[in-house]
Amino acid sequence: xxxxxxxxxxxxxxxxxxxxxxxxxxxxxxxxxxxxxxxxxxxxxxxxxxxxxxxxxxxxxxxxxxxxxxxxxxxxxxxxxxxxxxxxxxxxxxxxxxxxxxxxxx
Numbered sequence: 001x002x003x004x005x006x007x008x009x010x011x012x013x014x015x016x017x018x019x020x021x022x023x024x025x026x027x028x029x030x031x032x033x034x035x036x037x038x039x040x041x042x043x044x045x046x047x048x049x050x051x052x053x054x055x056x057x058x059x060x061x062x063x064x065x066x067x068x069x070x071x072x073x074x075x076x077x078x079x080x081x082x083x084x085x086x087x088x089x090x091x092x093x094x095x096x097x098x099x100x101x102x103x104x105x106x
Contacts, residue, residue: 001038003086011023017081018057018058037086044087054083055084057078057081059077062075062076063075
């Protein structure tokens with residue numbers, strides 16, 4: 001299934017989001033949570049999901065150097081909920097297949 005492939009290919013070195021789940025945790029508990037995730041995405045495609053409930057994120061600045069003093073010395077990151085990360089990745093993968101037909105290369 002498409003979702004299983006996305007989960008399998010998630011990077012393990014990402015920080016957990018506001019929901020507290022890391023990609024590594026999701027992979028290790030996939031057999032337990034996968035049916036709930038399938039239901040979430042089925043509901044999403046049927047327009048029965050309140051996106052506000054899964055679209056929470058933490059935005060933070062990570063210093064690029066020890067001596068960070070200005071905004072240019074920081075990297076902005078957004079920590080997303082696992083369900084939002086999966087949904088985004090699924091939609092991105094699908095878009096990759098047709099984007100060249102929708103948008104001119106220039």
